[in-house]
Structures are given as C-alpha cells and as structure tokens.
Amino acid sequence: MTHASTDSYLLEVSTELDASPRDVWELVSDLRRMPEWSPQTRKMLIRGPIGVGTRSLNVNKYGWKVWPTTSVVVRYEPQRAIAFRVPENGMVWTYELDDLGDGRTRLVERREAPRGSTPMSRMLVRRFLGGIEEFSEQIERDMAATLARMKSLVEQDA
Numbered sequence: 001m002t003h004a005s006t007d008s009y010l011l012e013v014s015t016e017l018d019a020s021p022r023d024v025w026e027l028v029s030d031l032r033r034m035p036e037w038s039p040q041t042r043k044m045l046i047r048g049p050i051g052v053g054t055r056s057l058n059v060n061k062y063g064w065k066v067w068p069t070t071s072v073v074v075r076y077e078p079q080r081a082i083a084f085r086v087p088e089n090g091m092v093w094t095y096e097l098d099d100l101g102d103g104r105t106r107l108v109e110r111r112e113a114p115r116g117s118t119p120m121s122r123m124l125v126r127r128f129l130g131g132i133e134e135f136s137e138q139i140e141r142d143m144a145a146t147l148a149r150m151k152s153l154v155e156q157d158a
Contacts, residue, residue, distance in 0.1 A: 028095045
C-alpha cells in the first residue's frame with residue numbers, strides 16, 4: 001500500500017491486487033456496494049445503470065456524526081477508471097486501475113478538490129470533524145482501509 005499527499009485536499013492511496021482489471025472493475029464500478037468497503041459510507045443509493053451522469057444519494061458517518069451528500073459520476077471508463085463528484089464539498093473521488101500484467105492490477109483511490117473545497121464544507125469540517133488536517137489524515141487512513149477491503153474481496157473471488 002502506498003500513500004501520497006501533497007496538500008490537504010489531494011489524497012491518494014494505492015495497492016496492488018492479485019486479480020485482473022476485469023475482476024477489479026466488477027467490484028469497483030458497483031458503487032452501490034461502497035458501504036461494504038468504505039468506513040465512512042453507510043449508504044449509496046443509486047437508480048439505474050452506473051455511467052457518466054449517474055446521481056446518488058449518500059449517507060456518511062464519522063464517529064457519532066452522520067450526514068447526507070449527493071454525488072454524480074463524472075468519469076466512467078470500463079476497466080480503467082470511475083470518478084464521482086460531491087457537489088456539497090467540491091471533492092472528486094476517483095478509482096483508477098492499471099493493468100500490471102499476469103493477472104495483477106494496481107488500484108489507486110484519489111480524493112481531490114479541483115476547484116477547491118466549498119466554504120460550507122470547510123466550516124463544517126473545522127467545527128464538527130476535528131479540522132481540515134485531522135479529518136484529511138483520517139480520510140487517508142480510511143482510504144487505505146477501503147483499498148485493503150477491496151483487495152480482500154476481489155482476491156478471495158479471483
């Protein structure tokens with residue numbers, strides 16, 4: 001597992017899986033299953049097929065705090081990448097797959113705010129989630145846990 005963080009909004013974690021990009025994609029692209037592997041996601045409600053423009057209603061949890069968000073899929077490249085943007089905070093979450101050959105795949109999870117975080121989000125994180133730096137550190141730990149769970153799930157089925 002590798003970690004890369006250059007600022008408080010850009011977080012990136014990656015891992016290598018003993019599974020083909022096709023098998024990894026089958027898991028990663030099924031956003032309805034996000035609560036199975038993401039420590040902060042409790043629900044991701046989606047209607048219809050997943051592709052660019054697909055919208056979801058999400059329920060997130062951190063400690064005793066629970067809050068809703070929405071998201072829209074902004075990138076969908078089968079067996080390569082899926083990304084969704086959360087309008088409430090300006091964050092874009094991306095999962096990228098890199099075919100390493102021999103039935104192995106590198107999976108990268110990235111969180112970034114291309115246009116910056118929203119003022120409301122910054123205020124809420126400072127006031128209720130421990131501050132931007134502390135919350136970002138927790139998110140990075142949760143991203144590592146997410147990829148570890150995905151790795152376990154996909155490798156047991158491979």
